[in-house]
Amino acid sequence: MKNIIGIVGSTYSKSTNRLLLQFIQKRYSNGEQVQIELVPLDKLPLFDKPADRKIPAVAQTISDKIEAADGVIIAIPEYDHSVPARLSNALAWLSYTTHPFIDKPVMITGASYGSLGSSRAQAHLKQILDSPELGALTMPSSEFLLARSLQAFNEDGAITDQATLDYLDRVFANFMIFMDIAAQLKHTVVKDKEKVQSFSWDNI
Amino acid sequence: MKLVGIVGSAAKESYNRFLLKYIAAEFGDLFELELLEVKDLPLFDQEATVTADSLINKYSDTIKAADGVIIATPEHNHTVGAALKSALEWLSYDVHPFNDKPVMVIGTSYYDQGTSRAQLHLRQILEAPGVNAITFPGHEFLLANAKDAFDEAHEIKDYRTVKFLEANLKEFKKFVKLIQRMDDEELVDDVAGASENADTAKAPVAPVTDKEIAADNEVDDVASASVDE
Ligand SMILES: Cc1cc2nc3c(=O)[nH]c(=O)nc-3n(C[C@@H](O)[C@@H](O)[C@H](O)COP(=O)(O)O)c2cc1C
Numbered sequence: 225m226k227n228i229i230g231i232v233g234s235t236y237s238k239s240t241n242r243l244l245l246q247f248i249q250k251r252y253s254n255g256e257q258v259q260i261e262l263v264p265l266d267k268l269p270l271f272d273k274p275a276d277r278k279i280p281a282v283a284q285t286i287s288d289k290i291e292a293a294d295g296v297i298i299a300i301p302e303y304d305h306s307v308p309a310r311l312s313n314a315l316a317w318l319s320y321t322t323h324p325f326i327d328k329p330v331m332i333t334g335a336s337y338g339s340l341g342s343s344r345a346q347a348h349l350k351q352i353l354d355s356p357e358l359g360a361l362t363m364p365s366s367e368f369l370l371a372r373s374l375q376a377f378n379e380d381g382a383i384t385d386q387a388t389l390d391y392l393d394r395v396f397a398n399f400m401i402f403m404d405i406a407a408q409l410k411h412t413v414v415k416d417k418e419k420v421q422s423f424s425w426d427n428i
Numbered sequence: 429m430k431l432v433g434i435v436g437s438a439a440k441e442s443y444n445r446f447l448l449k450y451i452a453a454e455f456g457d458l459f460e461l462e463l464l465e466v467k468d469l470p471l472f473d474q475e476a477t478v479t480a481d482s483l484i485n486k487y488s489d490t491i492k493a494a495d496g497v498i499i500a501t502p503e504h505n506h507t508v509g510a511a512l513k514s515a516l517e518w519l520s521y522d523v524h525p526f527n528d529k530p531v532m533v534i535g536t537s538y539y540d541q542g543t544s545r546a547q548l549h550l551r552q553i554l555e556a557p558g559v560n561a562i563t564f565p566g567h568e569f570l571l572a573n574a575k576d577a578f579d580e581a582h583e584i585k586d587y588r589t590v591k592f593l594e595a596n597l598k599e600f601k602k603f604v605k606l607i608q609r610m611d612d613e614e615l616v617d618d619v620a621g622a623s624e625n626a627d628t629a630k631a632p633v634a635p636v637t638d639k640e641i642a643a644d645n646e647v648d649d650v651a652s653a654s655v656d657e
Pocket residue numbers: 234236238239240241242300301302303304305306335336337338340341342373474517518520521556558642643644647648
C-alpha cells in the first residue's frame with residue numbers, strides 16, 4: 225500500500241490544478257495499492273521566519289503527514305513565470321524546524337490556462353525542491369504539463385483527451401516504481417536527516 | 429530622482445531591510461528612496477479585489493509615481509521569499525505598477541551565495557507579462573555572509589563593497605534616465621518614421637489590464653483568442 229499526499233499549489237476555489245489532483249486521486253486511489261490524501265494550504269500564515277522557531281500547528285500537521293507518506297504529488301499553477309507564493313510559503317514552513325521532504329519521492333504536475341502547462345513554474349519548483357533543507361527526490365524526466373486547463377475537464381471533473389490520459393497513466397505508473405526505488409536509497413536518508421537537523425541558516 | 433525600495437523579507441530582523449535603509453541613508457545625494465514593506469501585505473488571493481483604499485493600491489500608486497524601483501530579495505530554498513513573490517502577484521493581477529518601470533535587483537543572504545539563485549528567479553519573474561518591468565541588466569549585487577557584513581549601526585563594513593554598490597547605483601540612475609528617454613516624443617517619432625508600420629511602432633506599450641490576458645493568452649500564444657472561448 226502506497227500512501228501519497230497531494231498538494232495543490234493554489235487556494236483559488238476554481239483552481240484547475242485542484243481539479244487535476246482530485247482527478248488523479250479518483251483515478252488511482254483504490255484503497256488497496258494506493259491511498260491519496262489532499263492537504264490544503266489555505267490555513268498557513270505568511271512565513272516570517274519567527275525568531276522563536278515555532279511553527280503553526282497546521283504546518284506541523286502537514287509536515288507529519290508528509291513525513292509518514294511514501295510520496296508526494298504536487299500540482300502547481302504558474303504565476304508570473306514561477307511558483308505561486310502560496311506554495312513557496314508552505315515550503316518555507318515545511319523546511320524551517322522540520323524537514324519532511326528530505327529524500328521524499330515527489331511527482332510534479334501542473335496546469336495552466338494557456339498552451340505551456342505551467343512549464344516554467346515546474347522548472348523552478350524542481351530547483352526549489354533540490355535545495356538543502358527540502359532535499360526531495362523529484363522524479364526525473366517525466367513532466368506532466370496540462371495545457372488549456374479550462375477546457376481539459378468534463379462536468380465530472382475527468383480529463384477528456386485520451387492521449388493526455390494515457391500519458392498521465394504512464395507517468396503515475398512510473399511514480400509507483402520510483403517510490404520503490406527511492407525507498408531503497410536508504411543509505412543516506414538517516415545521514416541526510418541528521419545533517420539537515422543540525423544545520424541551521426541561523427548558526428552560520 | 430525618486431526611487432522606491434522594496435524590502436523583500438517578512439522577517440522582523442531582516443538584513444535586506446538593513447541593506448535598503450543603508451542605501452537610502454548613504455546615497456541620499458544620488459536619489460530619494462522610499463521603502464515599502466512586503467511583510468505588511470496579506471498572502472495573494474486571486475478572489476480578492478484590490479480596493480482603492482487598500483495597502484496594495486497604495487503601494488501600486490507609489491511605484492507608479494516613482495522613476496524606478498530597487499528590490500532587495502532574501503533567498504529561501506533557492507528562490508525569492510514567499511512574501512515578496514506574493515506582493516509581486518498582487519502587483520501583477522488587478523494593478524500593474526511595474527509596467528515599463530526600471531527595476532534593479534539586489535539581495536543579501538546568510539551564506540556565500542548572497543541570494544544568487546533567488547535573483548535569477550526574480551529576474552525571470554519580472555519578465556512575465558503581468559509584471560512587465562524593465563530589469564536593469566548585469567550589475568549583480570549579491571551581498572554574502574549578511575551577518576558579518578554589517579556593523580552595529582547596520583552599515584556595510586567593507587569599503588570596497590560600498591564602492592561597488594555606489595558604482596552600481598550610479599549606473600542604475602543612468603539606466604533609469606535612458607528608459608525615460610524611450611518615452612521621448614522625438615525618439616518615438618524617429619522609430620515610427622523608420623518603421624514600415626508606423627501604427628504598431630507608435631502604439632503605446634499598454635499595461636496588461638485584462639487579468640485573463642495577463643494570466644494566459646499573452647503569455648503563451650501571442651495571437652490566440654480569449655480564455656473564455
Ligand atoms: C498573478 C498571476 C500571474 C499569472 N501568471 C501566469 C503565467 O506566468 N503563466 C501562465 O501560464 N499563467 C499565468 N497565470 C494564469 C494562471 O492562473 C493559470 O494559467 C493557472 O496555471 C491555472 O491554475 P489554477 O486553475 O489551478 O488556478 C497567472 C495568474 C495570476 C493570478
